[in-house]
Amino acid sequence: MTGIAAAEFARQASTEHAQTLSRPSLSYWQDAWIRLQSNRRALVSLFIVISLLILTLLGPVLWSVNPAAQDLDQISVPPGRDRSALVVAEYTPWVIPAGTVAELQLADTATTQSVRLQWAALPGAYGHRVYRNLYPVGPERAYGIPLGEFFDNSTLNFEDRLDLRPGTYYYSVVALAENGRPGTVAETLRVDVRRTTTVNEAVAQGLVGSAADIAVGDSLQVALHPLGTDYLGRDMLARLMEGARVSLFIGIIAPFIYVLMGVVYGAVSGFAGGKVDQVMMRFADFVVALPFLLFMILFKIAFGIGPGESGIFPMLIAMIVLLWPATARLVRGQILQIREQGYVEASKLLGAKSSYLIFRHMLPNTLGVVLVTLTFEIPRAIFTEAFLSFIGMGVAPPTPSWGSMSNEGIKTMLNTPHELIFPALLISITVLAFNLLGDGLRDALDARMRNTE
C-alpha cells in the first residue's frame, strides 16, 4: 500500500486488435491458381492446350483450303518443295511417230504428264520390258520397277504416266528371252522430268481466275501447301486441322460426358450409402470388368456406320458407356470421406437440406479430383481413338483423324516421312500437354500436398 495514486494510472487503449492478415485471404481456387502459375511446365502445357483449341476452331478461317480437295499434280509432296510448273496443253493420246530410231530416246519432252520413249530392237531380243528407277543402274543390274512388257518386237515405244514426279528417272529397256523372261542385254536412259500443269487444272485449283488468264507455255506456281500433301494430293495442314477437330472432339467431349456421368452416379451412390451404394457400385464394377478395347470394337461393329457418316458418334457412345465407372468410383470415395468431415455434420445440425449439402459442400470439394481425372482422361481418349484407327476400327474414310493419318503415314514412313511425322507429333504434343497439365493441376489442387509446405 505504497502511495501509487489512482491518477498515475491511465487507461490504456484496447490492445486487442484482431490478428492482422499479412495478405488477402485466398479461396481454394485462388490458391490453386497461384500454385499452378508457379509450376512452369503446367503453364506451358496450359498454353499449348489453349493454342490447340484456338487453332482448331479458328484455323479453318485463316487457312480455308478444302481438306478433301485432291491436287493430283502434287502427290505426297514434302513441305518446302519447288512449286514452279510449266503450263502445257491437255493430254492427248500419243500418236506414235513412224520410222525407227537408233537407240533409246525420248520422243517428246519429259513432263509430269507423260514420258514417251522409243528405242531400237535390242540384239537377240524376242520382246522388251521397260523399267524405271530412281537411282542409276549399276553393275548389279537392278533396273527398278517394271512398267510394261512387250512380247514381240513390233512395239518399240512406251508411254509412262505412272505417278510422275519432277526429278530424275533412269529408264531401262531390257531384252526378253524367248520364254518372256528378262535377259542381260539392256539400255538405260537418264530422264529429267519437269513439273507441268494444264489450263483446266490451273482453273480448277484456283491458281488463276479463268482460262483466259494464262496460256500454254507460261510458267506459274502450283498451289502452296505449307505442310506438304498426302498420298492423294490433299493439303496436310487442312487435313490436320480437320483431324484436330475430330480427335479433339472425341478426346474432349467423350471424357467430359462420361466424367459428368461418373460424378452424378458416384455422388448419388456415396451420398445414399448403405445397400443402394453397394448395389450401384457392384454394377459399376461389372462395367469396369468388361475388357475395354474388345468391347469398343464390338460396339463399333454393332452400331455400324452408315454411308457418309464419319463413325464419330458410335465411338463416342462406346467410350461413354464403357468408361464412366472409374470416375464414379473416385467421386464416391471422395463423398464418403467428406461425409465424415466435421463441417458437414455441423451443416446438418444447422438444418441444411441434402441438396444444399451436396451442391454447396460435397461436390465443390470433389471438383479438384474430378478436374484432374478429366485432364488425364482426355489423352487417354485421344490415344484410344488413334489406336482404333490404326487397326481400322476408327473413324470411317474420308474423315481424317490424327490416328488414321498416322496409320496411313506409317506405310510411307521411309519415303515421305512428313505424312507420319506431323499427325504423330500432334498426337504426342497434345497428349503430353494434357498429361503435364494434369500433373500441375494435381499438384495445385491436392489437399494433402497443401499441408506439406
Place this chain on the structure above:
Amino acid sequence: MIENGTPIADRNDNFTRSAGKQLAVYALYAVVTLAVVVYLLAIAAGQTGSNGADMGINVANNSITIALREEPPQLDTGRSTDGASIIVLSHAFEGLIAYDEEAQLTPGVAERWEIRTDGATFWLREDARWSDGQPVTAHDFEFAWKRAIDPATASEYSFIFYSIKNAEAINTGRLPKETLGVRAVNDRLLEVEFEQATPYFDKLVAFVTYFPVREDFYESTDGRYGADADELLYNGPYMITEWVHSASMIWKKNPYYWNDKRGFLDEIRVAYITADTNAKLNLFKDGQIADTHLESPMLPSAMAARWQIDRAMDGTVFFVVFNHRPGRVTDNLNLRKAMLYAQDPVELVNKALKDAAFLPAASLFPVWVGGVKEKFREEYPAPKHQMDLEKARHHLELAKQELGLAAIPPLVLLVDAQPVSQLAATYYQELYRQRLGLEIRIDSQIFKQRLAKMTAGDFDITVAGWSPDYDDALTYGEFFASWNLQNRGRYASADMDADVRIAQTSLDQKERMDAFGRIQQLVHDDVTMIPMYERGWSFVVDPRLKGFRRRSVGPEIDYNYAYIDVSSD
C-alpha cells in the same frame, strides 16, 4: 544445433550415395531375376511357337522359308474358296490335269484325256501315289466330286461341277449324289457324262475342287478332314508335315510324287503367316523369307536397296458395279454414261493407286485371257474409252430430265476395308463431286457386312473384283448373266443371257469368242459396269531362287517349279 558437425547438405549427399548403391544392388538382382524369367518364358514360348524360322534360302538343306498372307481356314479341297487355301492345296495336291511352268495345261494324275460333246474320259497314270504309298485311283476322284456336290457338305464351289450330268439337281437336293455323271470304270479309268457340252472341261478339272480325296482315309478322320496336317493325305509334290495354326507350316517333298519335273525343293517352310506387308518387307530385307510382294509405298525402298523387281498379272479385274435394280437412280443409262465419261481408269491407276503392276482396265476381259488362236483382246479389241467432260455433263442433264429430278440424290458407294478399295473410293468421291457435282457417300463395311448389303441391294455403286476360277474367258463372260449369283447388281439383259448361253454350250471356239466379243461391247454400250484396273503384283525374289512364279489362274504364288541356284548370272 548442428549434429555431428556435418552440414545438412552433405548428409543428404551421403544418404543419396548409399541409397544409390543400395538401388544399384537391387537393380542387379532385378536384372538377374529378369534374365531367369525371360529364359523360362522362352522355353514356354518354344513350346507354343512355331519352329519355322530359318534363313530365306537354306542352300545346305535345299529349303526355303516363305510367308503367307493369311491362314487357310481349312484344307478341304472340296470346300476351300480363299486364296491362301488354294496356294497350299496347289502344292500339296494334284488334279487330273495340272499347270506347267508356263501356265499351260499339262497331264497331272491323268496321263491322257478325251473331251467329247457328251462327256469326257480320263486315263490315270500308274505311278501316281498318295503320301502313304497307296496309288491314286479313279475312285478317289469319283468320291471327291460326289462329296463336293453333296448339299450336306455345303461346298460354296459346288457350282463348278454344274456341267456334269445331274450336278445341279443333286446340289439343290432333288437327286441323290450317287446319280452324279461320273464313274470310276476301274482303278485307272474315269468316265464323265456332261449335262451339256463343255469344251473347256479340261480347264475346269484343274481347279482345286476337282482334286481327289481317298474315301477310306476320309472316313478315318471322323469329320476332321482338312483341319490339321495329319488329317490329310497328299498326292502333290509336297506334303504338309506340320501346321501350327495361324503361325507356321512346313511342307516337305513328297517321296511318292511321280513327276520329277516338279517339286525340286526338299522343304518349304511357311514360317510367317501375317497380313502386315511392312513386316514381310522387313523379313525380306533381313533375308528371312525368299520372296515378298511390294505395295506401291514400298517401291522406293526396293529401288534404293537395288533389288531385282519383277511383276506379274494377278488375273483379277476390278470394276465399279452399279445397282441395276428398278427404282434405283443407277438404273438410268444416262446417269451411268455420265459417270463413265467423267472418269479415266488411266488416271485412277497412275495418279491415285500408283501401283506399277496395275493395268488400267478397258473391258470385262483381262488382256491375257486366250481367244480363238491369239489373245482375246488382240482379236476382239476393247471399246475405246476417252474421258469427255462435256459428254458426261450432257448425259447427266439427260438423266436428270428422264428421272424428273432437279438434282441427283446422294449416291452410296459401298466399299470394304481393303486399303486399295478405300483409296479408290476416296478418289471417286472427290472426282464426281468436282466434275459432275454429284455427292457420293462412302459406306465402309467389313467384308461380310458388305457382302450382305450387296446381296440385299443396299447400295448404289460398289467396287468389286473378280478372279478367274479357270483359264477360259467364260469365267469373266458369265459374270453378268442374270442367273449368276455373283451378279449382285442384278443386271439383266436378254442379249447378255443369250450370249452367255452360247459361250457355255457352243463347241465352236470362234462362235464362243464372237459371243464374248458381243458381251464385251454390250458391257461398254450399256455401261453395265465401269472398268477400273487389272490387278498385278510387283514382287522381289531372292536372286538365288529360280523358277518362282506368280499366277493369274490357279495359286497366286507357285513354288512347284522353284529351285535354288547359287551360281550368279
Place this chain on the structure above:
Amino acid sequence: MLWYIGKRLIQGLITVWFIATATFFAMHNVPGDPLLNERATTPTIRANLEAKYGLDQPVTTQYFIYLKNIVRGDFGISFAQENRQVNDIIREHFPVSAILGVLAVIIAAVGGILWGSLTALYRNRLPDYLIMFLVILGISVPSFVIAAISQLGIVTLNNLAGTTVLPVAGWGTIFHMLVPALVLGLSTMAYLTRLMRSSMLEIVNSDFVRTAKSKGVPPARIFARHQLRNAVLPVITVLGPSIAAITTGGFVVEIVFAIPGLGRFFVEAVQQLDYTVIMGTTVFYGTFLVFMVILVDVIYGFIDPRVRMS
C-alpha cells in the same frame, strides 16, 4: 482372409456372367451375316450352314444354349476357320499373348520401380531429367508408331551388324520376345515410373522416414526397408489393371511383329465377323481379367494389412 477370397470369387463369377451376356447381345445386334462368302450360295447350302451353326433358332434359345456351353467350357466352332474349335484356338494362341504380356508387365514393373526410384533419389539432377524425358516419349508417342519404328530399328541394326542380331518378326525364341515385350510394356513402364516417383517423393517427406533418419538408421536400410517398400504399394495396386491393359492391347504389337497371339486373332475374327471366336475370346479375356484383378487384390491384401481390415 478366406472369407474375403471366397466373397471375391463369387463376385467374380457373377461378373463373368455379366460379361458373357453383354457380349452375346452386343454380337447379336451386329448387322451382317456371318455365313456370307464371296461365292454366293444357294438356299439349300445356306440352310445346311445355318443348321450346322445353330443360327436358325430364336435368339433366347441361342442365349441359353450359349450359356450352357460356356459353363461346360465349350465355345463352339469357328465360323471362318471351319473344323477348328474356338477352345483350340484359344488354347493355342492365348499362351503366346500371355507370355508376351507377362514379360511386358514384368519389364514395365521392374523398369518402372527402378527408374522411378532413381529419379526420386537424384531429383532435379541429370538422371532425373534424362529418365523423365524418356518417360515423356513413352507416354506421348502412340504405341503403333513406336512398334513400326522399332521394327525398322531392328532391320537397320541387323544390316549394320551384317548378321541377324535380333529377328524382325515371328515367335519362338528369347530373341523374338525381347523387342515386342519392350514395346508393349513401354507406355506402362513410363506410367509406373511417374507413379513410383511421386510415391517416393511423398514418402521422403513423411514422418516415419524422418524418424528413422533422426534415429540414425543407416541410409541404405531406410531406403530399402522404409522408402522402397512403402512406395511400391501404389504401383502394385495399379499392376492389376495394367496387366489387363497390356494383355488386351497387345494386338498392335502382335500384328506388326507377326506374333501368333490371341489379340491378333481377335482383330481378324472381327474383320471376318466370326461370331463364335469373337464371343469366345471376349468372354475368355473378360474372365481372365476378372480373376487377375482378384489375384492382385488378394496379394495386395497380404502385403498391406490395412486393406484386409477394411
